[in-house]
Amino acid sequence: MPAINAVISTERHDNVFVIISNSPPVNALGADVRVGMDAALTEALGDDSVAAIVIRCDGKTFFAGADITEFGKMPADPILPVLCDRMEASPKPIVAAIHGTALGGGLEVALSCHYRIAVPSAQCGLPEVKLGLLPGAGGTQRLPRVVGVEAALPMIVTGNPIKAKQAHAIGLVDRLASEDTLAADAIAFAKEIGGNMEHPVSSARTDKIIDGIQNPAIFDEFRAKNARALRGFEAPEACIQAVKAATEHPYAEGIKVERNLFMKLMMGTQSAALRHLFFAERAASKIDDIAKDTPLIDVKKVGVIGAGTMGGGISMNFLSAGIPVTILEMQQEALDRGMGVIRKNYEATAKKGRMTAEQVEGAMALLTGTLSYDDLADCDLVIEAVYENMDVKKQVFTKLDEVVKAGAILATNTSYLNIDEIAAVTKRPEAVLGLHFFSPANVMRLLEIVRGAKTGPSELATAMALSKKIKKVAVVAGVCDGFIGNRMLMPRQNQANALVMEGADYWHVDEVIVNFGFPMGPFQMADLAGTDIGWHRDPTRIESIRDQLCADGRLGQKASKGFYDYDESRRAIPSDAVKAIIADFRAKSGAEQREISDDEILERQLFPMVNEGAMILEEGMAQRASDIDIVWINGYGWPAWTGGPMFWADTVGLDKVVAGLEKYGLPVCQLLADKAASKGKLTK
Numbered sequence: 001m002p003a004i005n006a007v008i009s010t011e012r013h014d015n016v017f018v019i020i021s022n023s024p025p026v027n028a029l030g031a032d033v034r035v036g037m038d039a040a041l042t043e044a045l046g047d048d049s050v051a052a053i054v055i056r057c058d059g060k061t062f063f064a065g066a067d068i069t070e071f072g073k074m075p076a077d078p079i080l081p082v083l084c085d086r087m088e089a090s091p092k093p094i095v096a097a098i099h100g101t102a103l104g105g106g107l108e109v110a111l112s113c114h115y116r117i118a119v120p121s122a123q124c125g126l127p128e129v130k131l132g133l134l135p136g137a138g139g140t141q142r143l144p145r146v147v148g149v150e151a152a153l154p155m156i157v158t159g160n161p162i163k164a165k166q167a168h169a170i171g172l173v174d175r176l177a178s179e180d181t182l183a184a185d186a187i188a189f190a191k192e193i194g195g196n197m198e199h200p201v202s203s204a205r206t207d208k209i210i211d212g213i214q215n216p217a218i219f220d221e222f223r224a225k226n227a228r229a230l231r232g233f234e235a236p237e238a239c240i241q242a243v244k245a246a247t248e249h250p251y252a253e254g255i256k257v258e259r260n261l262f263m264k265l266m267m268g269t270q271s272a273a274l275r276h277l278f279f280a281e282r283a284a285s286k287i288d289d290i291a292k293d294t295p296l297i298d299v300k301k302v303g304v305i306g307a308g309t310m311g312g313g314i315s316m317n318f319l320s321a322g323i324p325v326t327i328l329e330m331q332q333e334a335l336d337r338g339m340g341v342i343r344k345n346y347e348a349t350a351k352k353g354r355m356t357a358e359q360v361e362g363a364m365a366l367l368t369g370t371l372s373y374d375d376l377a378d379c380d381l382v383i384e385a386v387y388e389n390m391d392v393k394k395q396v397f398t399k400l401d402e403v404v405k406a407g408a409i410l411a412t413n414t415s416y417l418n419i420d421e422i423a424a425v426t427k428r429p430e431a432v433l434g435l436h437f438f439s440p441a442n443v444m445r446l447l448e449i450v451r452g453a454k455t456g457p458s459e460l461a462t463a464m465a466l467s468k469k470i471k472k473v474a475v476v477a478g479v480c481d482g483f484i485g486n487r488m489l490m491p492r493q494n495q496a497n498a499l500v501m502e503g504a505d506y507w508h509v510d511e512v513i514v515n516f517g518f519p520m521g522p523f524q525m526a527d528l529a530g531t532d533i534g535w536h537r538d539p540t541r542i543e544s545i546r547d548q549l550c551a552d553g554r555l556g557q558k559a560s561k562g563f564y565d566y567d568e569s570r571r572a573i574p575s576d577a578v579k580a581i582i583a584d585f586r587a588k589s590g591a592e593q594r595e596i597s598d599d600e601i602l603e604r605q606l607f608p609m610v611n612e613g614a615m616i617l618e619e620g621m622a623q624r625a626s627d628i629d630i631v632w633i634n635g636y637g638w639p640a641w642t643g644g645p646m647f648w649a650d651t652v653g654l655d656k657v658v659a660g661l662e663k664y665g666l667p668v669c670q671l672l673a674d675k676a677a678s679k680g681k682l683t684k
């Protein structure tokens, strides 16, 4: 196999010239790949004995996109759009042979080929929008010309990939290959078409794009339908504009629109933030001080203690991943109820078409209910999800220590209790760790893996590996009150309350946070979670506004009244009764009332969170700043386009954050002060 360079080689099969990329892990289209492909193309085009060309990849996937690590640097020649144009202009037909994931620039390469053949397990997509970008190598112009605007818009604007079978159905893929014989099938395809004179050129096609030309309303309809999901993000609108340009201009003009929009996005903060999150998510799964070859525990069976909302949701994660679960309750009635809810949730998913009836039964067949701890004896992992009370948790772990086999992981789903104290009641503290799921546990992507002082490396590495199996994004946290997420929530809530006492309307405090990009503000969140969370349950003891709300039965959305009144359609309306309660508290406190600006409302809530995050780093409770961003984006609705609290603080400027905290008389930790003074950043 003649090598062009370290990553590109070629093969000859009679009159077919095969260009092969082997650039692990995902065949990203970095400079070496582009240079090698360009040289291979020159060789093929200059050789009269070559009638057709195949491009394929070794390893786990076809090109998964441009090399994201090159973004923000001077691009090396040939840049991808030029290479794509050169391929498309080839007089000899080129066949793209697709396996794995043809994503972003990878799919743009395939679209620049004249034919595409794919294995059934392959996926095709243009996920650039998820990086705050749009396809910048002709994708916004070629895809709609190949599949039509109706099919292209969702692919480009949501960034979600489609399976090869669907790609074949819409004409993106010309032919499906056998799963194991892609290379040979592609060569056979190339031989078939090699003698033909005419070949389809994506950028010159006009047949499919006619849907968007004849019905320009399609763009506004798409905007309206997806407005909620796209709120706050710049790239989706740019994607829509680029595809629209494809219907309004010839290719040569449309591609200029694409390039301008692409460059604008590439220079912007949103794309930098979203690229930060891409790498942050991958970094989060790495545990710095644990060897890569640490042996993992084979988790074949999971036990869950508690069949309430949390225990049920946790169980569903494992059932959906095909791992058997035994769920334990104290009373038969509670067990039946909990298992019934799990079935109902699965059936609701099936009703929406996201699961088949067989899959529902398959998952339920893996679930066993029990009232006896003895049935947990052979579990490889047991997760406790009972009432948040240290004594209760200690009893559970004492019992688990007695019955569960040696070598198993014993996990608690506590959201703030001390894991080391829980581990201390067992004779195997190395087996104990925290698995803090977020409600609803079967939906929310975040998982905090809490590492106790004595948690063993195998146990920790296994928890991390398992998190991938159950499709969570996991972050390692140290033992501290509230771990990463809830710990940072506290200073925000304190400031929200203080702002209200000083004269801000609570619905205005919420509004400012929603305008920043959160799905809800602190008071809306309190209503959703229940105002009685952490309540002392004595209606005669009134020490805070929340105590009064609880005493009045204003327990939040579940009671149709909390900080807000809720109508039948769950619309939140500021409550006169709550306004009166607040007025009363303000009068009693004697606090001076004043107009508070939106800037102050925002800064007083978010800057202390940044400070708390910096303290978490300072104390080593998070491995890296980007882990904190992952927690807040995936667990608490922090707007992704800002990159998370730590990245956001860097973009605001740490000196400005520190100056703000000082102005409001709020604490500044040493790490934050030092970074600000040295003009450093929290993230790299």
Ligand code: 3HC
Pocket (backbone or CB within 6 Å): 025, 026, 028, 061, 064, 065, 066, 067, 068, 069, 080, 101, 103, 104, 105, 106, 108, 127, 128, 131, 134, 135, 136, 137, 139, 279, 282, 283
């Ligand atoms: N560039 C550089 N590195 C990449 C990369 C890319 N496009 N895609 C993945 N990687 C790296 C990851 O950072 C990771 O590195 P690490 O091991 O050092 O952490 C490694 O490859 C493996 O990636 P994953 O852990 O994500 O592997 P999976 O098997 O879980 O997933 C994947 C594979 C589905 C290909 C996933 O990596 C992915 O979605 N990649 C990004 C695809 C993408 O966004 N492409 C568009 C790029 S932008 C573009 O093409 C612009 C163009 O229009 C001009």
